[in-house]
Amino acid sequence: MTRIDKNSSxxxxxxxxxxxxxxxxxxxxxxxxxxxxxxxxxxxxxGPNGAGKTTLVxxxxxxxxxxxxxxxxxxxxxxxxxxxxxxxxGLTGQYASVDxxxxxxxxxxxxxxxxxxxxxxxxxxxxxxxxxxSLTEAAKRPVSTYSGGMRRRLDLAASMIGRPEVLxxxxxxxxxxxxxxxxxxxxxKAMVGDGxxxxxxxxxxxxxxQLASELTVVDHGKVIARGAIDELKAxxxxxxxxxxxxxxxxxxxxxNALDELGITGLATTTVDAERGAVLVPILSDxxxxxxxxxxxxxGITISSITTELPSLxxxxxxxxxxxxxxxxxxxPTTDTREEVAV
Amino acid sequence: MSAATATVPVADARISxxxxxxxxGALIRRNLLWIRQDPxxxxxxxxxxxxxxxxxxYVFGGSIGQSLGGGQQQYVQYVIPGxxxxxxxxxxQGVGTGFNTDFNSxxxxxxxxxxxxxxxxxxxxxxxxxxxxxxxxxxxxIVAVLVGFDITHWTGLFASVGLAALFGSALMxxxxxxxxxxxxxxxxxxMGFLVLMPLQFGSSIFAPTNSMPGWLQNFTKYxxxxxxxxxxxxxxxxxxxxxxLWVTLAWTVGLTAVMAPYAIHKFRTKS
Numbered sequence: 002m003t004r005i006d007k008n009s010s011x012x013x014x015x016x017x018x019x020x021x022x023x024x025x026x027x028x029x030x031x032x033x034x035x036x037x038x039x040x041x042x043x044x045x046x047x048g049p050n051g052a053g054k055t056t057l058v059x060x061x062x063x064x065x066x067x068x069x070x071x072x073x074x075x076x077x078x079x080x081x082x083x084x085x086x087x088x089x090x091g092l093t094g095q096y097a098s099v100d101x102x103x104x105x106x107x108x109x110x111x112x113x114x115x116x117x118x119x120x121x122x123x124x125x126x127x128x129x130x131x132x133x134x135s136l137t138e139a140a141k142r143p144v145s146t147y148s149g150g151m152r153r154r155l156d157l158a159a160s161m162i163g164r165p166e167v168l169x170x171x172x173x174x175x176x177x178x179x180x181x182x183x184x185x186x187x188x189x190k191a192m193v194g195d196g197x198x199x200x201x202x203x204x205x206x207x208x209x210x211q212l213a214s215e216l217t218v219v220d221h222g223k224v225i226a227r228g229a230i231d232e233l234k235a236x237x238x239x240x241x242x243x244x245x246x247x248x249x250x251x252x253x254x255x256x257n258a259l260d261e262l263g264i265t266g267l268a269t270t271t272v273d274a275e276r277g278a279v280l281v282p283i284l285s286d287x288x289x290x291x292x293x294x295x296x297x298x299x300g301i302t303i304s305s306i307t308t309e310l311p312s313l314x315x316x317x318x319x320x321x322x323x324x325x326x327x328x329x330x331x332x333p334t335t336d337t338r339e340e341v342a343v
Numbered sequence: 344m345s346a347a348t349a350t351v352p353v354a355d356a357r358i359s360x361x362x363x364x365x366x367x368g369a370l371i372r373r374n375l376l377w378i379r380q381d382p383x384x385x386x387x388x389x390x391x392x393x394x395x396x397x398x399x400x401y402v403f404g405g406s407i408g409q410s411l412g413g414g415q416q417q418y419v420q421y422v423i424p425g426x427x428x429x430x431x432x433x434x435x436q437g438v439g440t441g442f443n444t445d446f447n448s449x450x451x452x453x454x455x456x457x458x459x460x461x462x463x464x465x466x467x468x469x470x471x472x473x474x475x476x477x478x479x480x481x482x483x484x485i486v487a488v489l490v491g492f493d494i495t496h497w498t499g500l501f502a503s504v505g506l507a508a509l510f511g512s513a514l515m516x517x518x519x520x521x522x523x524x525x526x527x528x529x530x531x532x533x534m535g536f537l538v539l540m541p542l543q544f545g546s547s548i549f550a551p552t553n554s555m556p557g558w559l560q561n562f563t564k565y566x567x568x569x570x571x572x573x574x575x576x577x578x579x580x581x582x583x584x585x586x587x588l589w590v591t592l593a594w595t596v597g598l599t600a601v602m603a604p605y606a607i608h609k610f611r612t613k614s
Binding site: 062063064084085087088090092094096098099100101102103104107111112114115116117143159 | 357358362365366368369370372373376377380381448449450451452453454455456457458459
């Protein structure tokens with residue numbers, strides 16, 4: 002068996018997927034997916050429930066066999082070199098894949114031993130990772146007593162024990178409250194800082210924007226858009242600025258003023274009369290400054306100005322012309338298993 | 344792959360024997376820690392031998408003992424080797440349900456994404472269950488002595504425990520397979536009950552078979568639980584051993600040879 006030498010393959014792709022297909026009866030979980038993740042980058046795979054995200058991760062981490070198609074991870078063939086591949090990947094699933102009944106430390110030590118670390122090194126690595134993920138105090142408590150955020154952090158720590166080259170994060174913050182979500186994001190950013198290649202699946206544009214440099218949007222097992230986050234944001238209009246004049250009568254003049262500014266070029270301002278606000282799509286901080294400048298120049302008093310990221314629904318609407326196939330929550334509270342049970 | 348793509352050779356992916364032992368060891372530690380975390384999980388191993396010994400000796404002991412040409416004391420000598428034969432079966436039943444629950448937990452995905460032999464997860468489970476069974480055997484013998492069991496052949500006792508552990512491990516493979524294949528822990532339990540009930544009572548465990556109808560006597564001759572009870576009885580208190588021993592060993596080898604690879608295969612391919 003041979004491994005594709007990443008150093009001489011030029012492109013430096015840590016993950017390549019070609020024509021990946023996986024059907025469950027009538028359901029096409031994956032329907033011909035191609036994907037490349039460059040080494041050292043974070044690829045976000047964005048899509049609603051049932052889009053095929055988890056199926057893709059399960060195939061790439063050798064938990065599931067595809068019906069057809071091929072893929073390599075860190076130079077190893079998913080179908081023919083699963084054992085070598087497992088040595089160089091880390092996996093954090095939607096549902097904490099740690100042993101609930103064992104203490105946190107024992108979980109990490111066990112995984113260290115399963116990854117063939119000598120006893121002493123496995124102990125040191127468990128201590129080190131608990132420290133890094135701020136779990137040292139909970140080290141001896143069974144995981145069943147941990148909060149959702151602690152569990153997810155332990156799960157991330159468990160994925161890092163073998164110093165993986167490629168890390169799969171399957172909806173790492175689904176089901177977490179916003180504060181805990183930020184904690185997990187910080188940890189992921191730190192891991193990326195270590196040079197790990199990450200493939201991240203998510204339902205939230207905000208999460209993709211926080212963590213990923215490139216994005217692949219999937220729906221019904223198909224890739225419907227891909228590119229750098231900024232390109233895609235430009236396509237879908239980036240952020241939306243919500244400007245509220247203090248006097249509702251100023252709504253129309255404010256909208257006119259911003260239209261005259263002509264900053265967006267892509268979309269025009271819209272008036273949300275119900276909530277007394279003008280919505281302006283913007284692409285950059287400079288444009289935000291320009292809007293504020295224009296408002297000041299006209300002498301219009303504003304009571305609030307907020308920026309909003311497009312929701313998954315809006316992304317889908319602008320990319321495909323239809324809404325995301327599954328109902329979406331803006332706050333991650335869903336606790337249903339994604340996709341057909343596998 | 345383009346012709347320009349260079350390839351480099353990789354190390355042999357096979358796992359060494361030491362690797363297998365290391366992985367199984369780490370997983371045995373996991374299963375033992377479960378017991379430390381939840382000592383109540385030892386209740387079955389501790390209480391089953393106590394309750395069954397007291398129940399059978401004091402409820403049926405008098406009347407069956409009489410038909411054996413003695414009394415309750417005669418029955419103690421008869422039933423203790425039979426109960427020893429049941430220890431493995433009792434533990435095996437729990438293995439299926441426990442493993443089914445374990446299998447459906449997230450940590451299995453972690454194990455399956457690690458570079459370990461998939462069999463390690465199952466081997467570890469069996470090693471720990473055999474340990475639990477040995478604890479049950481020790482408790483059984485303590486209770487047995489307390490109700491008046493006379494250990495005449497110590498070597499026979501150890502041989503019987505060893506044979507019971509071997510057959511127990513074979514049964515555990517059967518139940519591990521059920522645990523992997525069946526959808527819920529409840530159905531594993533129901534299935535186990537249905538299969539084991541006739542094996543357990545259609546045997547020489549609790550009473551001699553000579554008053555049973557001919558067809559049932561024939562069944563007991565090749566019923567592994569009955570054979571194991573006969574062999575243990577012969578080894579511990581004297582009597583014929585050979586037939587029971589060979590039938591038990593044949594079942595042990597046969598079940599293990601078929602079920603162990605099947606369980607590992609099912610475990611590997613189930614996703």
